[in-house]
Amino acid sequence: MADKPSESDREPRQRILDAAVRLFAQKGFAAVGVREIAAEAGVNISMISYYFDGKVGILRAIMETFFEGYLKILDVPDADTKSAEACAFEIMDSLVRYVRENTELALVTYNELPLEVPEIAELKVDWIKRMIKHASWILTRFGLDPADGIRIGMIGPTLFSLVIMHFRIRSIQRLVFGFSFDDAYYEEFTRIAATFFLDGIHGLVARDQPERKPE
Amino acid sequence: MADKPSESDREPRQRILDAAVRLFAQKGFAAVGVREIAAEAGVNISMISYYFDGKVGILRAIMETFFEGYLKILDVPDADTKSAEACAFEIMDSLVRYVRENTELALVTYNELPLEVPEIAELKVDWIKRMIKHASWILTRFGLDPADGIRIGMIGPTLFSLVIMHFRIRSIQRLVFGFSFDDAYYEEFTRIAATFFLDGIHGLVARDQPERKPE
Amino acid sequence: MADKPSESDREPRQRILDAAVRLFAQKGFAAVGVREIAAEAGVNISMISYYFDGKVGILRAIMETFFEGYLKILDVPDADTKSAEACAFEIMDSLVRYVRENTELALVTYNELPLEVPEIAELKVDWIKRMIKHASWILTRFGLDPADGIRIGMIGPTLFSLVIMHFRIRSIQRLVFGFSFDDAYYEEFTRIAATFFLDGIHGLVARDQPERKPE
């Protein structure tokens, strides 16, 4: 009883969250029942309402947890002493690491993001706005107009999608084949993704400057 | 009553399918009820069991419809008279057109693909295998070993994800902002995606041949 | 299968309504569960949502049924050929008969009337307004100002309460003692109640005319 090293001795709230993330990633939010979550977490069903005020409360918590970590990634330390390219690479590196360490959290957020769940509609819009605000600095570094909401709004999701794409495929590959990926793979993956991302931004900037030149 | 010009006079089966695709794309398969589908389609609830043998039957039909069209894209006419690059570009071009014309169908398939729905697990595996079989020719054209299931298994999903990624973001952008995309955009999008895709394959090939050279 | 004479062969909707009225009268609306109603009615639980769109739907139906019958009582046939007193007596007579034949219906309506059930708040107000409109003619016959909402608003409930009071006490007396009441009793009851009611109205009229004279 001194400390709590065993799996099942973690805080109930966290156990629910973990179980839910696992199950949501596996079957999707709507397909998972609270009973299943409670059973998987080894807690009483009522605890879900108690801690999260209902099933959507868990999804809310999951998304908020993910978004919080995601926002931190965009805050590159000493960004003004580095080149835009270096910043972009650093962000990509952190992002890959983050998603690798929180794959299910990321997948659930990514999967549920476009789906209409009325109770979290506001939350999604709020976070997307916060991200745009946070991300705009790097885009201005690349010469994009910070007031150009549409183009700026494209970067974040693209960045996210680009990385998540791999982890999504990976989970299918794990399912169909039995493949696994090592550190070296992710080093290269980061490099390729960063390059693609930079190319994408450069393309956006170039295309933007002369209004959209005739082809 | 001679022919069927009005929206609501289409075949009931098709009306159900259309309604389901729309709703599944909006809320996700598990979050949509048969009553909702029936109401949206303007048919009796029992018709869903009658035509599709239950709710999963609709998802099955949706995925099969999508996969069928997707397979056709991989069959480039007169492929042996064209370069591998030209074939890749042609595939990408068809794919973008296909997803553009069947966005919701594609999104539903993409969204539900990694989710565990026991009744369609077999269907998914079957189609993925058929695709690998169909796609292997182009990969051999690029110098990949057709027996290398893992690498070949990566191409299809990557290709798919790359394209779908845009349409997914697009639906969010439509929601949050009011952005829309024109033909010119998709021309360029196809070119960029094809380039990225080719680069990816070239990378895979290069990395593979000499086992993995020291950096 | 020709006709349906047996108790349990009535229409499910009616069986639910009957069971609910009985149970609501016994324990109060909030204390009765849908499972209990369904069991008592011998129908599947889902039928309650199916026919009444939820538990409050039953209460709504009960109250509407009662109110409808109550309204009819206020429409005295050939009222203009009778004295106000005769009309009042006729109303009282019908009312006693009505409540005697629909005791539980009346008791449930009476019991739940002052309780806050948000979903039926509007319904209650609507019916009360309709009653005031319907009842105003008799009050004008007695010399009351039909625009005097407050005083007119008192008559209906008083009339109702006066009669219901007896049936409420009766149910307790049945519970505590084993007393029962016969036709002769109700004849006299009607006469007394009518007298009291007329005295009440006369009192209201007298008190009203000279504004409220100093005592």
Added chain:
Amino acid sequence: MADKPSESDREPRQRILDAAVRLFAQKGFAAVGVREIAAEAGVNISMISYYFDGKVGILRAIMETFFEGYLKILDVPDADTKSAEACAFEIMDSLVRYVRENTELALVTYNELPLEVPEIAELKVDWIKRMIKHASWILTRFGLDPADGIRIGMIGPTLFSLVIMHFRIRSIQRLVFGFSFDDAYYEEFTRIAATFFLDGIHGLVARDQPERKPE
């Protein structure tokens, strides 16, 4: 901390009781949850079990509180020096005053009285018996046989109902219109009610003596 002047500093037990009376009167006993009571009273949920041994314990306490006060009313000081009519008027006067000062307490008791709440069934019977015992003296003063349980059993509830009827209507009138009542109104109300009550008793006595004369 010396004395307790503020609203929220009253004894927790009393705060619970007050909150419960208010809520029970508003929504009915069964429709109110302990959490709601605890929140309204500003105490911890467990305090309800602690002080009242559960939700029904509160209802028990409420009813007992009301019944106690009600019993006192029946004990007219120096009753034998006054006429039966004077005693009846004094009782009615005290009763109106009592209900006016404890309206919600009275309404809750009145509302829940005919409802089946197994845990308080005994309590209700006990108090009704005590009341009959206490009230019988006045009835004998009017010439009724104290052994005639049925007739004696009618007086108390009638008396109570007669008064409560007004307060019940009043709460609806407050809801629907915005009417309020002053001291003068209650003076007159008391006189009318007492008259009605006396008439009722006289009627009972007269009807009783010659067994029930043929009409």
Added chain:
DNA sequence: AATGAATGAGTTTTCATTCAT
């Protein structure tokens, strides 16, 4: 080919209560 009433297992949520602190 099509209906809609009916089913029963399923859903999430809330209940009053208890227990360790």
Added chain:
DNA sequence: AATGAATGAAAACTCATTCAT
């Protein structure tokens, strides 16, 4: 005297499906 986390049963309701017509 008081807390609030935790419980398990029960709440109302919805589900996909079936069946008689």
